[in-house]
Amino acid sequence: VQLQASGGGSVQTGDSLRLSCAASGRSITNYLMGWFRQAPGTEREFLAASSRNGGSTSYADSVRGRFTISKDKTKNLVYLQMNNLQPEDTAIYYCAATQKVWSSRSIASHYEYWGQGTLVTVSS
Numbered sequence: 001v002q003l004q005a006s007g008g009g010s011v012q013t014g015d016s017l018r019l020s021c022a023a024s025g026r027s028i029t030n031y032l033m034g035w036f037r038q039a040p041g042t043e044r045e046f047l048a049a050s051s052r053n054g055g056s057t058s059y060a061d062s063v064r065g066r067f068t069i070s071k072d073k074t075k076n077l078v079y080l081q082m083n084n085l086q087p088e089d090t091a092i093y094y095c096a097a098t099q100k101v102w103s104s105r106s107i108a109s110h111y112e113y114w115g116q117g118t119l120v121t122v123s124s
Helices: none
Strands: 002-006 009-012 017-024 032-038 045-050 057-059 067-072 077-082 091-098 118-123
Touching: 002 091, 017 032, 017 091, 017 118, 032 067, 032 077, 045 067, 045 077, 057 067, 077 091
Parallel strands: 009 118
Antiparallel strands: 002 017, 017 077, 032 045, 032 091, 045 057, 067 077, 091 118
16 A cells, blocks of 8 residues: 655644545555654654544544544545644654554554655644
């Protein structure tokens, strides 16, 4: 599967953005899908994951209640709705996919497929 993330941009504190991850080659229902981000000088950080059928989601404590992951199976898209953005949310955001079954969804090395990243900048 090939993944392409889009929807990043420059926003103000408190604004919202919706990121999209377009999958091609195979249906997203074959994959656990995740969103990660990476700020300069930091390691890639898990944000959210959605199970193959979208019925189960997981979130990092840092974004729970502000970010929502969802899937549109008909369009083969995965979204990350981000609300009440803060300057510390500034990073490159990546979508990822894995065909394997893991006990943990939050480890970046568990995902075989990655999109190219989209930059989100939040100004105060």
